[in-house]
Amino acid sequence: MGTASRRAAIRLLDAVLRRGEPLEAALASATRALPGGPDRGLAHAIAAETLRRLPDLDALIDSATKQRLPDDAKARFALRIALVQVLALGTPPHAAISTVLPLVDGGPRKLVHGVFSTITKSGVLLPEIPALPDATEARWEENWGEEMVEAAAHAIAAPPPLDLTLADSSATQEWAEKLGGVSLLPGHVRLPSGSAVMELQGFDEGAWWVQDLAASIPARLLGEGRGHVLDLCAAPGGKTLQLAAAGWTVTAIDQSESRLARLSENLERTNQSAEVVTADLREWAPKEPVDAILVDAPCSASGIFRRHPDVLYRVRPAIIAEMAELQRVILTRAADWLKPGGTLVYATCSLEPEEGENQIAAFLDQRPDYALVPITGVWPGITDKGTIRTLPTMLAKEGRLDGFFIAMLQRKG
């Protein structure tokens, strides 16, 4: 695995940092020329780790250059990926630089080699706790305070654990023991990061599926099946599986065919069933009102920055406003589809109040036919208002949580 993987890693970084694309979305086109899975995996790992450590890598590069390299300079990209391999991924310096230098042939090769050698020979290390990008740090500090920013930085340093949701929560202890994990809620098992999912006991028989603990809360709030539920924005289906396993008659709707294909595979593997509909929720409507609705709205995804470090760079006020508007449209339409007395759960994996707290406050102002149902129980992150706000500060010793906002609403009867 050589220069081609490194070239693809730079393409991925360029897609995220210059074009604002999600890392996962850029993967297929940036790695198309690579021969196999391991090469693609390497390109992805280098790009993701670079994004986790970008401010620290740039500070090192700046400390070793007389004139600051522009942010989009080829030399800076080459140095970032060469250095991250040595300082974070354990690649020997010779292998890291020899596979990166061909990428700057006919250009700043000498500069890249010189700066790389100065830094790696100095014995300097990356700080134990990564720095956050300035704009993200400022936004999160304003919204959640210094402690949250510190926790977020710690969260980036350690790869997140693997959370599983069990199809049968009465077997929680049994599965925790079988898999060697710990359970933090009934129906949940947490394993160390890096566990090979498909090799774990129970994968083939569909006894569980991968789902962050915070992400598992919205469907849990709807409880045992009491009729027909619309799972809006359903793919790849973690919440669909939970609802089906709880006995609901589920209609799962999403606009992405490729993500719905994964949802159908997941249903098959876990032996659950749901009606699957490919549709844009700005246009689709059900034939009749339903008993419950789960809106797992599309969002900036800033709450899942541990697994998707590109959000640290892509999520800006304009993106947040655009997603908040889409959420508003979907939520407002969905609100007309619920029977009086029915329950609607709204969730976003976002750390931006515009996509959570503010969205629901504005909705309740507009819809006197809806009331907030204060959430009670064992869930982490219950606020004074009775909504849930999970933050990376929570369950710090147990491996932390993704950032989620969840509200439960009832249509007045």
Ligand SMILES: C[S@@+](CC[C@H](N)C(=O)[O-])C[C@H]1O[C@@H](n2cnc3c(N)ncnc32)[C@H](O)[C@@H]1O
């Ligand atoms: C947060 S993800 C859903 C995760 C899913 N609920 C789960 O638990 O696995 C948001 C989803 O919204 C879908 N989406 C975005 N805009 C949409 C729209 N206008 N209509 C329907 N689905 C949409 C995306 O394709 C994406 O799958």
